[in-house]
Amino acid sequence: MIKAVIVMNDQGKPRLVKFYSFQAVEKQHELIRSIYGVLCSRANNVSNFIKVDSLFGPDARLVYKTFATLYFIFVFDSSENELAMLDLMQVFVETLDKCFHNVCELDIIFNFNKVHSILDEIILGGQVLETNSSEVAKAAEEISKMEKHANSVTLVPSISGWSNR
């Protein structure tokens, strides 16, 4: 089972945090900090795997990969395969790239509800659901299309953000 998916930047700021078993906010934060501490101390050309049984209980492993300024991190147990997780991460990033056309850190910050819905298409309840990035992208597109449609129908006139300031 996958225990957590975390995206953080190279300064340790979380960009996407998803725990598949509930953790209190403080605990989440503590875990993220300790993971960042571990990742920082890793040299460049080493493996992408880390044993994290001290943080996540027995048998927990962590796979991480850096994409530009971001660390992508999957935490899981022995029922998953390390290399396959690395590839799942690849699927995730490919999908993000498809959905955001040249995805960058800012996309993830500002659209993290969309990023979450993409992730939900790939992993559900800690289990791998879909591994084809085109399929995932299609599903995500469908959702956003429908959301747009819904918005245009029930468009609520809102006070402008600029004049509000």
Place this chain on the structure above:
Amino acid sequence: MGSQGGFGQSKEFLDLIKSIGEARSKAEEDRIVLHEIETLKRRITEPDIPKRKMKEYIIRLVYVEMLGHDASFGYIHAVKMTHDDNIHLKRTGYLAVTLFLNEDHDLIILIVNTIQKDLKSDNYLVVCAALNVVCKLINEETIPAVLPQVVELLGHQKEAVRKKAVMALHRFYQRAPSSVNHLISNFRKKLCDNDPGVMGATLCPLYDLITIDVNAYKDLVASFASILKQVAERRLPKSYDYHQMPAPFIQIKLLKILALLGSGDKKASEQMYTIIGDIMRKCDSTSNIGNAVLYECICCISSIHPNPKLLESAADAIAKFLKSDSHNLKYLGIDALGRLIKLSPEIAEQHQLAVIDCLEDPDDTLKRKTFELLYKMTKSSNVEVIVDRMIDYMININDSHYKTEIASRCVELAEQFAPSNQWFIQTMNRVFEHAGDLVNPKVAHNLMRLIAEGFGEEDDTADSQLRSSAVESYLRIVVEPKLPSTFLQVICWVLGEYGTADGKYSASYITGKLCDVAEAYSTDDTVKAYAISALMKIYSFEIAAGRKVDVLPECQSFIEELLASHSTDLQQRAYELQAILGLDANVATNIMPMDASCEDIEIDRSLSFLNSYVQQSIEKGAQPYIPEGERSGMTDVSSFRSQELHEVSSHALRFEAYELPKPVMPSRVSPIEQSSSNELVPAPEPSYHAEMHQVASSVPSVSDTGSLELKLKLDGVQRKWGRPTYSSAAPSTSNADIPKIQNGAPQLDAVSSSSSKAVSYDSRRQQVEISAEKQKLAASLFGGTSKSHKRQSSGSQKVPKTNIPAAEKSHVAKNATSDTAVLERTPQPPPDLLDLDESTVSSSAQSLDPFKQLEGLLDLNQDTSTLTTSDASASGAPDVMSLYGETTLNVQSGGVPNLLPAGRDEANLLSGLAGTPNRDGHGENTVTNPTQQLNKGPNAKESLEKDALVRQLGVTPTGQNPNLFRDLLG
């Protein structure tokens, strides 16, 4: 839209992120976030907030909570939003609640109704959203509320919905197995779903179920094997391909399941051999995912009933992994080696140098994995080298969790395989010295026991030599600063007990040392207590021997200090010591006999000596004692023996229904009936009232079992000591060694540690010498290697240490291994099974295939499915993807970090995809490859626009303003 900044968010949100990005310190960030929370608190309670605005607030709340601040004041608004009819808002609400709430949160009850409604929606996306929430937030109590709908959705026309329904059901099973036990057959049914995706999803729950109960699913072995075969033969739609591999994730899951099913089951395993061999041959070992499948095959092979041909190909694959440059593959190789080594121990010898390379690798993960492997392959012939290495490594790590683990492993290995007591004590000393506070105190007691009891009763001189060498080593160690408390306790105890036993050291010397210890660690009361007891022993031994006791001034002041101590325990010990000092020899021998620690203390746990008193009281009309377990009126037979241990759990709430009342109520009945109820239910501990009515002769036997139990609990070194090991030579030789060892004792420790250190230093410094050093290490690690001279060298290296005839020993070891190898080879099945080229065999198997129907449907799917998207992606992706998988080392060295100006790549993730990750995130950055730029012609423009927008807004998420493609602008 005026209210919208870039990325579809409001200016306010952009400003928030900008200011957080620019925050110089954590404190500043916290201040900004707290201010944001204040703003949101105020705004969110305003009346008539437009829904769009509300949605943004919710998103800001999620953001705030992601940064680690409490946003619980807004939870209710997120819940409210899930009720909205607008799917956009509803989804946002659902997202927020899944992130905010746990399944036991009070607010969940407010969502259940909405979820129920949404699960029935016509819009499948709404259903999917609801299923997502179901997976996260439904707990045991609320499962029944949504279960019927979820089960219904298993038959939904959309495969995406079916898939998620399967997952939801799986989640229910994980959370409360009892609530869905009657629905487990659904998982089997869904295995035959038309859609391979649903089938793949079903493998997850099945894997869990099979892990729990293998036997119930043995009938599915053939089905799983045939599904795997179909997947491997590319019978699934093209869209399931990933990097030219057919549905690798499904393959991996299936292999994991087969590994469980075939474990220890020859018949089941035979059904898998063909397909596993097939997959191993087909695997593309150049891609990441291909190796993942390959690795999974090895895991499967090592788990199922062994097949020589498969073992051979697994060994080949491992060799490939270990030879690879990629650390990931090396890691998997080491891991796989650890799995396979149980089946064919000789395989490790082929890779000894690779293993040693990994042991010296700077990568910590790899190193730890290698230590795990060494731990698995430890035997008495190589235990010294391995434990030595482990301790060396242990000294240098800070992670206390791992330090504890490795220390306990050292102890375990030392206890199991120690070639001599001498070595054992020395090793324990090192472990205690460096990780003393992390090891189990039990280990310390074991060590003391070992020193006290020695190796056996028959050889007293060996024992006393052992003790005096221990004393000597402790006198040397004790001067070192900052020793862990547990270790000091051992030292004090040993010095007190045996410090003066061999007459080598005078009492005043030992007492002086003890006082030094007590003074240096004056804050540690336990150490002080051990120290004063040790003083007491030494003085009384002196008195008993008729020598005059002169208390050193520092001892005197130490005793005086303790006489006035706040701790009553220390005070009492000090007074006792004072009293003993005034006694004569005869009394002293009686109070403090020599070697008292070896005397067995009989503990009468049933307190049988009180029986007559109890009898008297009962005769006078007192109530008989009723054990606690029976008092409550329920007799839990299953947990009877372990009642004491599980006392905590027995106090927990009961969830099961109460049993029907028994005809005989155990409590409040006459003693005679009581005893009859005792016959029905054996009592965990002999209870007094039961004893009373039994014959008197049974009492001693009861107390005997009591003491027996106690002895079992104290289970220590002695029992583990003689445990059979690979090399049967060890126990006998080590016994004979002891007299000789004593002479070399002081040097031994230093020699062994310094030599091992020298090995590691040298190997780091000198590339040329490595091979020789490594070979030596390899020889000592892997014992019976192929080349005899290696063994010789290791033997000669060891001779001064332990005097064990190494050559002979490794010879024995080798014999043993070859024997086991022969044994393992005997039950091999006929080789035809693995003759994979015979296509006729496989096709005939197919015709018998129970999954023919599924297969046909899959083919149909393949025809009808729209392949356009996957084609497009295939044409667009490969250029980029082909670069992926190369090691970062290659790309970085081949990249152009210095030629291009320090243009910060605007966090372009695809450059990471292409294998040029900006590792350090500062300094220069490699700009994307030319090929990629060609590829992404239109995208580059988009990125520019995006970047321009970003800069216009001045938003810098990371503090540094990254300029995208500056070179392009130039």
